[in-house]
């Protein structure tokens with residue numbers, strides 16, 4: 254069969270294995286290794302060397318119930334910075350409940366970005382994370398918001414599909430954030446659960462990888478912004494969306510998104 258372009262080839266391969274780009278990366282965490290300290294690394298692609306046995310398919314290491322210690326440094330320099338300890342998160346990772354059970358690079362980048370923006374950016378806000386997986390980004394947001402005395406009354410909701418709820422709850426407990434963080438099931442394309450308030454800030458990291466979910470995610474993002482009007486809340490909803498570019502077909506997500514949203518690219522400080 255001949256393919257006219259890379260996109261057509263991508264689509265044909267995706268039809269055979271929809272998650273191939275997500276699970277077959279060479280080393281998805283290496284490009285952001287300066288983001289945090291981590292031990293051991295839960296990279297989704299620790300392939301065993303197969304050069305000596307070229308006929309065997311590449312083998313992936315399974316992450317099972319490991320604990321990472323991640324740190325996200327504040328960017329300010331000088332004496333003030335020395336007095337401010339980094340935001341430290343203990344993160345249990347386990348691929349058992351699904352791909353979201355490990356820490357993905359865009360999640361670490363978004364967490365790092367939030368810490369660079371500083372506590373004032375998240376303090377007092379209602380924050381909702383979509384596709385939280387382990388809960389990393391939302392947990393960092395909550396810890397950052399409460400990293401100084403003037404914490405305010407904001408709250409963070411970390412959400413995902415049912416199989417991820419246990420690991421999110423566990424990570425919330427590990428970081429003693431039960432009062433600041435709520436864990437909830439929220440499937441894209443379904444209405445915002447009534448007990449989740451309209452968020453001021455929506456976070457989503459590494460949620461562009463599975464084509465059938467693209468319209469559902471766009472629908473949910475649009476509904477979250479509209480919910481503000483529907484529920485009579487004031488102000489605006491801001492969405493921070495961080496993703497790792499994996500393949501040409503990802504463009505389809507942004508074509509769909511363009512129908513409902515405009516966006517600005519954010520540059521992270523080095």
Ligand SMILES: C[S@@+](CC[C@H](N)C(=O)[O-])C[C@H]1O[C@@H](n2cnc3c(N)ncnc32)[C@H](O)[C@@H]1O
Nearest residue numbers: 353356357360384385386414439440441458459
């Ligand atoms: C690649 S993981 C990223 C996890 C986490 N945000 C991170 O950066 O480490 C994508 C997450 O999206 C969630 N997800 C996928 N489809 C979903 C859907 N239809 N509704 C809700 N969550 C979904 C998965 O369960 C998974 O946790």
